[in-house]
Amino acid sequence: xxxxxxxxxxxxxxxxxxxxxxxxxxxxxxxxxxxxxxxxxxxxxxxxxxxxxxxxxxxxxxxxxxxxxxxxxxxxxxxxxxxxxxxxxxxxxxxxxxxxxxxxxxxxxxxxxxxxxxxxxxxxxxxxxxxxxxxxxxxxxxxxxxxxxxxxxxxxxxxxxxxxxxxxxxxxxxxxxxxxxxxxxxxxxxxxxxxxxxxxxxxxxxxxxxxxxxxxxxxxxxxxxxxxxxxxxxxxxxxxxxxxxxxxxxxxxxxxxxxxxxxxxxxxxxxxxxxxxxxxxxxxxxxxxxxxxxxxxxxxxxxxxxxxxxxxxxxxxxxxxxxxxx
Amino acid sequence: xxxxxxxxxxxxxxxxxxxxxxxxxxxxxxxxxxxxxxxxxxxxxxxxxxxxxxxxxxxxxxxxxxxxxxxxxxxxxxxxxxxxxxxxxxxxxxxxxxxxxxxxxxxxxxxxxxxxxxxxxxxxxxxxxxxxxxxxxxxxxxxxxxxxxxxxxxxxxxxxxxxxxxxxxxxxxxxxxxxxxxxxxxxxxxxxxxxxxxxxxxxxxxxxxxxxxxxxxxxxxxxxxxxxxxxxxxxxxxxxxxxxxxxxxxxxxxxxxxxxxxxxxxxxxxxxxxxxxxxxxxxxxxxxxxxxxxxxxxxxxxxxxxxxxxxxxxxxxxxxxxxxxx
Numbered sequence: 001x002x003x004x005x006x007x008x009x010x011x012x013x014x015x016x017x018x019x020x021x022x023x024x025x026x027x028x029x030x031x032x033x034x035x036x037x038x039x040x041x042x043x044x045x046x047x048x049x050x051x052x053x054x055x056x057x058x059x060x061x062x063x064x065x066x067x068x069x070x071x072x073x074x075x076x077x078x079x080x081x082x083x084x085x086x087x088x089x090x091x092x093x094x095x096x097x098x099x100x101x102x103x104x105x106x107x108x109x110x111x112x113x114x115x116x117x118x119x120x121x122x123x124x125x126x127x128x129x130x131x132x133x134x135x136x137x138x139x140x141x142x143x144x145x146x147x148x149x150x151x152x153x154x155x156x157x158x159x160x161x162x163x164x165x166x167x168x169x170x171x172x173x174x175x176x177x178x179x180x181x182x183x184x185x186x187x188x189x190x191x192x193x194x195x196x197x198x199x200x201x202x203x204x205x206x207x208x209x210x211x212x213x214x215x216x217x218x219x220x221x222x223x224x225x226x227x228x229x230x231x232x233x234x235x236x237x238x239x240x241x242x243x244x245x246x247x248x249x250x251x252x253x254x255x256x257x258x259x260x261x262x263x264x265x266x267x268x269x270x271x272x273x274x275x276x277x278x279x280x281x282x283x284x285x286x287x288x289x290x291x292x293x294x295x296x297x298x299x300x301x302x303x304x305x306x307x308x309x310x311x312x313x314x315x316x317x318x319x320x321x322x323x324x325x326x
Numbered sequence: 327x328x329x330x331x332x333x334x335x336x337x338x339x340x341x342x343x344x345x346x347x348x349x350x351x352x353x354x355x356x357x358x359x360x361x362x363x364x365x366x367x368x369x370x371x372x373x374x375x376x377x378x379x380x381x382x383x384x385x386x387x388x389x390x391x392x393x394x395x396x397x398x399x400x401x402x403x404x405x406x407x408x409x410x411x412x413x414x415x416x417x418x419x420x421x422x423x424x425x426x427x428x429x430x431x432x433x434x435x436x437x438x439x440x441x442x443x444x445x446x447x448x449x450x451x452x453x454x455x456x457x458x459x460x461x462x463x464x465x466x467x468x469x470x471x472x473x474x475x476x477x478x479x480x481x482x483x484x485x486x487x488x489x490x491x492x493x494x495x496x497x498x499x500x501x502x503x504x505x506x507x508x509x510x511x512x513x514x515x516x517x518x519x520x521x522x523x524x525x526x527x528x529x530x531x532x533x534x535x536x537x538x539x540x541x542x543x544x545x546x547x548x549x550x551x552x553x554x555x556x557x558x559x560x561x562x563x564x565x566x567x568x569x570x571x572x573x574x575x576x577x578x579x580x581x582x583x584x585x586x587x588x589x590x591x592x593x594x595x596x597x598x599x600x601x602x603x604x605x606x607x608x609x610x611x612x613x614x615x616x617x618x619x620x621x622x623x624x625x626x627x628x629x630x631x632x633x634x635x636x637x638x639x640x641x642x643x644x645x646x647x648x649x650x651x652x
Binding site for chain 1: 356433444456461470479
């Protein structure tokens with residue numbers, strides 16, 4: 001674990017404990033099977049980044065109520081629901097170093113537990129009695145569903161543009177990060193200036209985070225990653241490092257790369273070849289630069305807030321998003 | 327088509343047209359594929375019973391605003407979302423005489439379109455800006471998801487009790503009917519007496535409707551039903567006619583029935599045998615009686631309203647729920 005990550009974890013230790021407890025307390029699974037599957041996806045080493053953003057954002061807005069921990073669960077449940085359905089769509093095999101849920105339980109069961117987690121999110125949001133919070137959840141849910149569909153339709157498309165890629169990660173990831181931060185400004189009844197600042201922080205952080213995540217598939221090994229190396233490529237996901245390198249490569253090399261991308265049964269040699277090209281044609285470098293730029297924009301967005309420990313943690317989180325190894 | 331159904335259809339012709347238009351207008355599918363699958367499930371001869379209940383309930387509450395047609399879509403989208411996920415869980419083959427969506431498109435695609443329809447429901451509910459409406463949707467969504475899971479866990483259980491059966495149809499069907507009616511009392515700002523009356527009407531109608539629906543599997547033929555004869559049994563669904571007959575049958579016959587219920591590959595002869603037993607041991611009769619009782623309770627609930635054409639249609643709908651042939 002790198003130093004920055006450890007520093008952040010030390011600073012938010014109590015918050016993380018409160019989040020773990022709240023995630024258990026608000027689940028109300030009714031059935032043992034639901035509990036098992038929900039636990040499998042919820043309590044298997046997730047980073048809790050989304051609920052943590054909610055709690056830190058509320059603190060930044062000087063919120064002193066008790067609603068925020070409960071509210072923070074909404075974003076983790078939404079995230080978990082999407083992961084369950086996603087892993088089915090992607091026919092994924094590993095997540096966080098463990099077999100994905102649909103390998104242990106039937107696909108159909110996993111679908112229903114995903115629905116249940118989504119329903120819990122909506123219920124908790126409704127219980128706040130705040131229409132603006134519900135609107136955020138509706139907006140996130142709809143965007144994520146559209147994003148997933150878009151991603152599915154984009155599978156194995158070697159002609160995917162950077163704009164199309166951005167569109168997917170915007171609706172899949174950035175909108176959820178944005179909502180997790182913005183919701184806190186709403187419950188804190190902050191100024192619209194602070195609300196916009198947190199929304200922009202979350203949105204840009206989400207883009208940076210997803211780009212860094214997509215990079216990991218080409219820059220780290222399987223054990224650190226907790227999933228198969230080349231999993232994105234196997235699932236047909238064409239991400240920014242690939243898109244950029246394809247654009248820069250000579251026609252001949254481009255053809256060679258395309259053949260690997262289209263072939264679902266590429267071997268480790270093919271994958272190494274692709275990795276070399278991603279490096280050679282600056283796909284890795286460009287993606288890093290883009291992610292760093294969005295992280296910088298996230299940090300800039302917080303300029304409206306006075307310096308504080310909480311603000312420093314949020315700034316550190318943006319740096320961490322870039323430097324993380326898993 | 328029976329006379330009562332035709333009379334109801336004539337009386338609500340304009341409402342049904344408005345519902346069709348609204349269902350198209352509020353879908354916002356973004357992608358052709360989503361449009362295709364959503365159209366497949368939404369525009370393939372559904373009865374529009376749920377949105378119709380919303381519109382008629384609003385009229386009964388003297389509502390004069392424009393929100394109701396939009397609101398009515400929420401309940402049809404929720405219904406359609408559940409059907410898409412359900413048909414996957416049940417490995418169903420036919421719905422309304424057509425192959426189910428997951429036979430034409432991939433399971434995973436159908437899952438995502440179900441998520442999309444659910445997201446649209448939440449979005450439209452959020453747009454009303456009425457926390458009480460959102461609470462209804464959250465309550466329905468959570469109940470339906472729990473009901474589906476419960477139903478799945480109950481599959482092929484020949485020891486299922488009537489109470490367990492009721493629990494499933496309550497959360498799967500009755501709560502949605504209840505919400506579709508109650509929501510209108512809320513937007514009309516009706517008295518709590520009228521709100522309760524409509525909630526009770528919808529709830530009891532839902533139970534009657536589902537029991538009648540479960541009866542159809544044993545009392546009608548495949549063409550009229552639009553799905554395979556014995557589909558419930560094939561999907562492992564143990565419904566009230568079976569539960570009651572099992573309870574009344576002598577041990578020997580009970581064993582014979584259980585063997586058919588447990589066997590997924592029962593043939594048409596087995597099915598006929600089971601049908602005879604359901605008749606002989608009053609499973610059919612008892613279910614009819616129970617459905618009739620809930621329909622009567624639904625009608626009684628409307629006593630607080632003055633006589634009117636709208637009230638008469640709602641009363642007729644309760645009768646139709648019992649008499650329908652498909």
